[in-house]
Amino acid sequence: MYRILSLASKIVSAGNTFITSKLKESNCGQLAPSHGDILAVLYQYKKVTMQDLAEKIGKTKPTVTVLVNKLEKLGFVKREKSTADSRITYIRLSAQGLAFKPTFTKISKELDKILFKNFTKEELAQLDAMLAKILKNTH
Numbered sequence: 001m002y003r004i005l006s007l008a009s010k011i012v013s014a015g016n017t018f019i020t021s022k023l024k025e026s027n028c029g030q031l032a033p034s035h036g037d038i039l040a041v042l043y044q045y046k047k048v049t050m051q052d053l054a055e056k057i058g059k060t061k062p063t064v065t066v067l068v069n070k071l072e073k074l075g076f077v078k079r080e081k082s083t084a085d086s087r088i089t090y091i092r093l094s095a096q097g098l099a100f101k102p103t104f105t106k107i108s109k110e111l112d113k114i115l116f117k118n119f120t121k122e123e124l125a126q127l128d129a130m131l132a133k134i135l136k137n138t139h
Contacts, residue, residue: 015111022107030074038067043101047092
């Protein structure tokens, strides 16, 4: 009936292709678009638990663990035990992860410019609200 899901899938695919290309141009081809959500959260919150990270990006804890393990192996994040409770481990950016922020921001802004160039601010606000409403219906 409606092709919204198909269009959304094609937009995600095109966005991921763009991001992958830009990461390779920036000599960061070892990163994947799926790492972006984690980096965005860490740029905003500095350090978070795996559980909080999973909730903030809407992924399962096992999926986040795989992504964080890869980011840690690549040197973008590090784990830090809580001094108050040794059962809690925080994820935070490493120096390399912090140094990547300008590249991350540049790629994000370029993608936004391409995706939203023909939209008014009002249209973007409406689109955001409608997509959030669709997402809320799935939970």
